[in-house]
Amino acid sequence: MLDQKLLVGSHAPYWHNGSSIRDKSAHTVLAALPAVLMGIYQFGVPALGVMTLSISCAMLWELILNRVMKRPVSIGDGDAAVIGLLFGMMLPSATPWWVVVLGTAVAVSVGKWIFGGLGCNPLNPALVAIATLIISYKGIMDLDLAYLNYDFSFPAADPLKAVKAFGTDAAARYSLTGFLMGQQVGGVGTVFALGLLIGGLYLMVRGLIRWEISISYLVGVLAAASIFNLSNPEKYAGPWFHLLAGYTLLGAFFLITEYSSSPVNPIPMILYGVGAGVMTILIRNVGGFTDGVVFAILLFNVANPLLDKIRPRALGRSS
């Protein structure tokens, strides 16, 4: 019996389409690359420093938490790298090193591992970290302060802050084509709107994100901004300004689509996307924070389990 040939026995199916988390992470990094490279080109070596430190720290925290929680080493799946990447993309290039180290620690521990690791997080880990920084350290995420010593060919003031303070007149100083080509101050990976659009389109076409969420988020942002703009064109900026400024595009394609914190059924995906889009504009135009993307998405992350209860009737069910 001992020298008998042993066959592998497992349950059906015996084929797999070959997808993996590692692939998904790699494609996400690839999709983010145009925006990140443009950011580094624009803001120079400090931006490169922020990005590399953020990615490597996130991976290191993942490794440490793997050890602490006695779980198999999981940095190979690339999820920690993606968290680091997205977190780094949202930071201004002048961010001090300790903020990056602290932020990635919060993202990977509080955002991800405290709930059990990959797939168990109810909130987007990178957003948890950014929200923590915004609330805890006033001024760190202030773009006007961050880029004080830079000399740009375009206005170096935070567009969203300017519009919030001075109305549509301030928006006239900015060019939307300039936004598209990365001519605005912001997070390292959030300024190059065209690059984010290309990356987002790539992720949607490859089926790596649920396009319904991205599109409905953008629809929510555009619709809400249009309503505000129509109600008071002097006070509230137009929809295209809101689409291209701030974290909107990064949010639409990379943040709101995070798997475990977003719904999977058709109607919930649309409600979730539109809801977060409208909330983003509400916070920007009425709320206290400059950019509403972070808190709007976090809020709808919380609503996800409730929204996902709306689901189609299963086969053979009468009610």
Next chain:
Amino acid sequence: MIKRPFFAITRPKLRCARISALPAETLVEIPPARTAVFLVKGVLPKADEIVIRVGDRVRTGQKVLLARERAEGFVSSVTGKVASLSLRMRTVGQPYASVSVDADEQDQWDDAFGLQAKEPNLSTLAGFLGALPGAPDFGSLLNRNPGLETLVVLGTDEDLLVTKNQFVVHSDPESLKHGMEVLKKISGVPRMFLLVPDYLKEEAEKTGVEVKAMKALYPDTLSRMIMKNLFRKPVPVGKRCEDLGVGFVSAEAVAALPRAFSEGKAPIHKLLTVVRKHGAIVHAKVRIGTPVKDVLSALGEATHQGDRVVLGGAMTGRPAFSEEAPVEVDTDAILVQDRTQIIPSSDSHCVNCGECVSVCPAKMPVNLLIRYLENGLFEEAAQDLDLFSCVECGLCSYVCIVRIPIFQYIMLGKQEASRIKSAEEAHA
């Protein structure tokens, strides 16, 4: 591969293998085995009820009953002596009896079937028809009350890679036609038609029987999906297709009928699609009960430690834990995979990517279901999350990005939920 593309309304499906795409459509006849093994499923009899004894002689085509006053049994495909009898359990908890028979060189045909076949009658033939290739049990399918309204002869194959029914439609349309005539006569089912993949429609229509064609896309080839798409009658949870008056039989079984009746010999052969390691497809005619190792060695296919042998297709087959496992009436294919082709499952958490939900033909909340099932909440899964709507296609595991064996969890959940329910009913 089966991802929903951007903005597409319809979802891509896996295309089933086609017969015309095969280089050589030949049929290899596998010689009878020295030792044949017959598996008898169903509720096992108590030890003192068993009537088969080691050393008993059986003849080819003989219906052998396992116990007194019980219907469970098998039709022997060889003549010889019973060598062993054991009672076992399948991986999903189904009990079965395994009877091995040492075969003689010469076949001695049992004449019981021949006598009954002269005056075909469903109730007497049911026992033999049960041995006809294809699930569900042919005999009990036809012997229902109230009877079926429609009988669908499947010229399509349910699983991916399996092409044996298409092979029958393509290579033996005459037997198929006569088989349908015989079946109509003995069953009395008012409507009967042949369902084929669309590329075989013209070929099938030459037989003169009623033909319907469908696109052979997986999982539309599964009987519950045919009920939904073709008959527009989704099968309610807890019911079977037969309960709605529609029965499904394989073209292979129907094509085996005329010869059985004209020669007076019970059908003992099974047509198999054998998918070899490098992907080549061979059709083999095998006696039921032949161990897999005999089939593979006759075809010159060698397996090694760590390879996988699957009885059935790529999506719904059963693993053979040993090559001693026999070909059964419902074994449609043997799929041999090299150790390098095996993608192992993982025990990671669900990441909620939603692929399974978008691919599920039964619209089940698979992402939530897997969380319940991983934590052993079987009753809750059945009650709240439509566990029993599952059509058992296996696509959820196929697309799972973290490679959770979702299909296995679902089958386990179904079995456990049914077991709990029946235990509760027994103690109520």
